[in-house]
Amino acid sequence: MFLCCFGGGAQMKVLFAITEAEPFVKTGGLGEVGRYLPLALQEQGMEIRVILPQYSSIPPNYLQKMKTIKEFTVPLAWRNQYCGLKELKYEGIHYYFLDNEYYFRRSRCYGDGDEGEQYAYFSRAVLESVRYLPEFKPDIIHCHDWHTALVPLFLKAFYARDTLYYNIKTLFTIHNLKYQGIFPREVREDVLGLSGELSSSAQLEFYGGVNFMKAGIMHSDQVTTVSPTYAQEIQHPYFGEGLHGVIQGRKDSLLGILNGVPRPWPSPTLADKRANRMKLQEQLNFTNNEEIPILSMISRLVEQKGLDLLLHVLDEILALDIRLVVLGTGDAHYEERLQRFAEGYPGKLRVILGYQEELAHRIYAGADIFLMPSRFEPCGIAQMIAMSYGTIPIVRETGGLKDTVRPYSPISGEGNGFTFTDYNAHELLYAIQKAVEMFRNQKDTWQKLQENALSSDFSWNRSAARYRDVYESLYYSS
Structure with missing residues (x-):
């Protein structure tokens, strides 16, 4: 096993912020990423933990096994919202679940009318949770798709002077550029609570609205997407879904890394x-x-x-x-x-x-x-x-x-x-x-x-090796 170690023999620590991970919740391929990529990364010597919403659709047998670590409040503009941080170890990976019935006790994961507020809350709650994760301060927060795209922006806006958050780097992965998290402009003030330079329209504005994915692309330390060819395609208007100019501006920090698939076992002949x-x-x-x-x-x-x-x-x-x-x-x-x-x-x-x-x-x-x-x-x-x-x-x-x-x-x-x-x-x-x-x-x-x-x-180990290289590059960058 490759051992990814740093000064004093410590392992690199990566926190996955993602909205799906099977077997807890899966609506598509993102759920497979949330399960198999952390496993492959851990096999290569990194300490990986995963944080996601505690949806009401999570099977009861998993809900019953969760242990509450901490209860705290999450600031969201003028709101202070409850959050329960829970933990469950599965297949050797620590999974953390953020509990708030108002935001996550829903009949579906996506598509409700207030999902701008819902996932702004999730992004802010991820960062607040860093204070309470037992014996784990992430070196890197790896954010997946628009639902977590505010994490890099919030990290700069609200935590830059907090020594606990010094040197935490962010990686943002675009899984599908077609889905960007676009909301009315009122969300910027009423939900995000941003001020100063980070509240300017250039950071979030998108044809009169607010675009969460734009914020993730602009403010993360590194951007990846899920294949090398797609990384090239989205820099052009046909595939760029209106964000090709923003992506071109980050092209030097953009990489395409293929996802993997679990192989059938035993291997077919x-x-x-x-x-x-x-x-x-x-x-x-x-x-x-x-x-x-x-x-x-x-x-x-x-x-x-x-x-x-x-x-x-x-x-x-x-x-x-x-x-x-x-x-x-x-x-x-x-x-x-x-x-x-x-x-x-x-x-x-x-x-x-x-x-x-x-x-x-x-x-x-x-x-x-x-x-x-x-x-x-x-x-x-x-x-x-x-x-x-x-x-x-x-x-x-x-x-x-x-x-x-x-x-x-x-x-x-x-x-x-x-x-x-x-x-x-x-x-x-x-x-x-x-x-x-x-x-x-x-x-x-x-x-x-x-x-x-x-x-x-097409193994996840191949994908994990590429991500390991990206994590190392981020960790050692100034």
């Missing part, structure tokens, strides 16, 4: 693939035929994921001798159109609306080809999971998809999937036709492609 394929065919009532490729898509059914492209050429795709399964939920018009296609192609297309974790992994494990034609994709997890089962991805070259899926080269034998460049339905169709032809007529090449996919390294 090609023999496992054949068995999983048989089981999937039976479950989906597809004809048992090894010569007919099974295509799959597991996704939120929204524009970002390339549903427009798929639907535009779905008749042509289904004219091929293939089977296709789609699992997901999302916008009603995509769900309805997919269901109509399924009715028109019985036995060839299965559309399963909703999300079932066990079924998703059966599809990843049993399908031959995985479709991910996203309009944009900061990192993407599904393509990495698919490859860990030897399922070959077809992706558009954007964000983390470009960084993880390399087109197969028959000359070198390298590559682990198929890609296309432009957001164009017929480029997607051509890539599918190419993959189907290889599956049918180039068996040895297809097997090599599967072996390449299975051997691709």
